[in-house]
Amino acid sequence: xxxxxxxxxxxxxxxxxxxxxxxxxAYRAFSEESVWxxxxxxxxxxxxxxxxxxxxxxSLTDDQMKRGVITASSGNHGxxxxxxxxxxxxxxxxxxxxxxxxxxxxxxxxxxARTVLFGRQQDERMKKADEIQNSxxxxxxxxxxxxxxxxxxxxxxxxxxxxxxxxxxxxxxIGGGGLISGIATAIxxxxxxxxxxxxxxxxxxxxxxxxxxxxxxxxxxxHTIADGLSVRKPGDITFSFVKRYVDDIVLVSDEExxxxxxxxxxxEHVLAEPSGAAALAGLLKVRRETGKKERSAAIVxxxxxxxxxxxxxxx
Amino acid sequence: xxxxxxxxxxxxxxxxxxxxxxxxxAYRAFSEESVWxxxxxxxxxxxxxxxxxxxxxxSLTDDQMKRGVITASSGNHGxxxxxxxxxxxxxxxxxxxxxxxxxxxxxxxxxxARTVLFGRQQDERMKKADEIQNSxxxxxxxxxxxxxxxxxxxxxxxxxxxxxxxxxxxxxxIGGGGLISGIATAIxxxxxxxxxxxxxxxxxxxxxxxxxxxxxxxxxxxHTIADGLSVRKPGDITFSFVKRYVDDIVLVSDEExxxxxxxxxxxEHVLAEPSGAAALAGLLKVRRETGKKERSAAIVxxxxxxxxxxxxxxx
Numbered sequence: 001x002x003x004x005x006x007x008x009x010x011x012x013x014x015x016x017x018x019x020x021x022x023x024x025x026a027y028r029a030f031s032e033e034s035v036w037x038x039x040x041x042x043x044x045x046x047x048x049x050x051x052x053x054x055x056x057x058x059s060l061t062d063d064q065m066k067r068g069v070i071t072a073s074s075g076n077h078g079x080x081x082x083x084x085x086x087x088x089x090x091x092x093x094x095x096x097x098x099x100x101x102x103x104x105x106x107x108x109x110x111x112x113a114r115t116v117l118f119g120r121q122q123d124e125r126m127k128k129a130d131e132i133q134n135s136x137x138x139x140x141x142x143x144x145x146x147x148x149x150x151x152x153x154x155x156x157x158x159x160x161x162x163x164x165x166x167x168x169x170x171x172x173x174i175g176g177g178g179l180i181s182g183i184a185t186a187i188x189x190x191x192x193x194x195x196x197x198x199x200x201x202x203x204x205x206x207x208x209x210x211x212x213x214x215x216x217x218x219x220x221x222x223h224t225i226a227d228g229l230s231v232r233k234p235g236d237i238t239f240s241f242v243k244r245y246v247d248d249i250v251l252v253s254d255e256e257x258x259x260x261x262x263x264x265x266x267x268e269h270v271l272a273e274p275s276g277a278a279a280l281a282g283l284l285k286v287r288r289e290t291g292k293k294e295r296s297a298a299i300v301x302x303x304x305x306x307x308x309x310x311x312x313x314x315x
Numbered sequence: 316x317x318x319x320x321x322x323x324x325x326x327x328x329x330x331x332x333x334x335x336x337x338x339x340x341a342y343r344a345f346s347e348e349s350v351w352x353x354x355x356x357x358x359x360x361x362x363x364x365x366x367x368x369x370x371x372x373x374s375l376t377d378d379q380m381k382r383g384v385i386t387a388s389s390g391n392h393g394x395x396x397x398x399x400x401x402x403x404x405x406x407x408x409x410x411x412x413x414x415x416x417x418x419x420x421x422x423x424x425x426x427x428a429r430t431v432l433f434g435r436q437q438d439e440r441m442k443k444a445d446e447i448q449n450s451x452x453x454x455x456x457x458x459x460x461x462x463x464x465x466x467x468x469x470x471x472x473x474x475x476x477x478x479x480x481x482x483x484x485x486x487x488x489i490g491g492g493g494l495i496s497g498i499a500t501a502i503x504x505x506x507x508x509x510x511x512x513x514x515x516x517x518x519x520x521x522x523x524x525x526x527x528x529x530x531x532x533x534x535x536x537x538h539t540i541a542d543g544l545s546v547r548k549p550g551d552i553t554f555s556f557v558k559r560y561v562d563d564i565v566l567v568s569d570e571e572x573x574x575x576x577x578x579x580x581x582x583e584h585v586l587a588e589p590s591g592a593a594a595l596a597g598l599l600k601v602r603r604e605t606g607k608k609e610r611s612a613a614i615v616x617x618x619x620x621x622x623x624x625x626x627x628x629x630x
Contacts, residue, residue, distance in 0.1 A: 042340070266418065266622055307581055310580065311629050
């Protein structure tokens with residue numbers, strides 16, 4: 001397994017996931033001059049996670065496919081794995097947090113997957129999934145720390161740079177780092193002129209901290225409204241991609257994340273979950289602080305919002 | 316000008332509007348077995364209106380394009396005209412109702428178009444736009460009663476029948492009838508097996524009434540939460556298409572429309588305005604009444620919802 005990704009790897013992934021993931025549009029925002037929004041929230045599972053999951057599962061051998069897949073997820077990766085498995089008529093098991101959003105659980109089950117509720121943090125769920133995998137002989141589909149997953153997410157970056165002319169910077173949310181690893185690779189392989197900026201919640205700055213000190217490191221606790229970005233320790237593979245390709249990481253408060261989610265809903269008429277609007281929150285923060293209105297894009301990475309959060313955002 | 320549309324006319328329109336309108340996905344609903352949703356709410360202007368507007372404006376002569384365009388609209392058609400004009404660097408004037416949704420007005424103005432507020436009903440706005448057109452020499456872009464507009468909307472039907480295998484019925488919202496005229500033409504030219512069902516609000520049943528009595532006729536008053544479907548008199552051209560190609564029209568209450576809008580938001584994680592969810596309301600009503608779960612699609616036609624309505628739906 002190589003720890004680098006070529007442009008050819010990404011275009012191959014693009015062909016592989018065709019018919020599973022969707023080529024989402026990038027639209028100019030109505031509410032912000034020279035801001036572009038990459039609509040991953042328009043995917044069939046309402047998040048970018050379908051790209052990596054499809055690329056990974058479609059790369060399995062026939063024997064592996066027969067055994068079935070398992071994963072641990074706060075929801076969107078699990079939904080993506082369930083969706084791809086459903087299309088391929090494979091068995092899938094998804095380990096969700098005890099406090100999983102009910103709608104996400106129902107969406108996963110509507111695709112015929114088995115759900116298991118366990119723990120509250122990503123690392124706890126990973127251990128549980130590992131146990132089930134060993135006892136049942138299933139194939140584990142990593143949520144982010146996997147080269148095929150990262151290559152799948154990279155297709156998003158390739159589309160973005162093809163579709164938005166004269167792009168100057170891209171803002172990407174970071175949980176475990178799979179999406180930004182893929183996007184940064186695609187972008188930098190195409191152009192060194194475009195800066196790639198990661199965005200993490202202030203209450204969950206694991207990749208930010210790791211990048212600043214130059215060593216992969218975790219955080220004790222993670223508290224953020226953006227549940228999809230709550231990861232206490234990034235992966236070693238994603239960390240190596242971030243070190244190599246990402247220009248900077250900015251932190252945003254829960255208040256800023258809610259502000260961006262509201263702006264997307266009320267001014268752009270696009271539904272995003274807080275994790276899905278975090279990149280826009282980072283973009284808007286950098287604009288406010290620098291006063292510069294360069295041509296930037298934000299990945300709107302997902303729309304699987306809880307009813308409670310929705311009612312708060314829509315007030 | 317022909318009053319019929321061929322498959323070749325539709326594929327030509329498809330090529331013409333490429334790069335303006337988007338080929339939207341059709342997804343299986345998570346919440347309803349064998350229901351497919353055609354996501355016109357994912358268009359750059361968040362409604363299907365971009366298809367007709369792009370086809371019409373791109374069919375103008377160079378001289379007509381130089382003069383600039385004008386239209387009357389409750390919002391979505393105006394936004395679409397403004398968007399296409401902006402892309403083509405043309406002048407555009409949009410006559411909106413006095414009680415226009417502020418967000419729609421702002422979106423239109425963010426595209427550099429002039430807005431004029433006048434009256435509350437579509438026919439009043441049409442007269443006002445006609446006056447301005449005459450005094451300023453602009454080109455009037457009809458919202459629905461125009462063969463090029465209908466041909467543009469037909470591209471939506473062509474995509475749907477290509478993308479959803481073994482489709483049995485399609486539910487389409489009706490205001491002036493442009494969308495259903497186009498979709499029904501495309502569907503019936505491809506397959507006589509697929510039924511096309513129109514959906515109108517109980518409080519604005521102008522096409523329903525016209526179809527039942529067999530003669531184009533208007534209604535005195537229109538009262539519905541689905542502002543985009545509030546048209547007191549259908550067009551003569553759209554009426555002739557509906558008579559020829561549409562199998563039936565069902566009426567839905569405001570309560571049923573709100574229910575479908577809520578279901579899209581909370582269970583499918585897709586934002587739609589009430590007019591945009593009316594077709595799903597009709598589909599669900601027919602399912603309840605017949606008990607049949609055939610493979611059906613509903614056009615989710617737009618997402619430009621007001622803040623007030625959003626907060627009501629999201630509660």
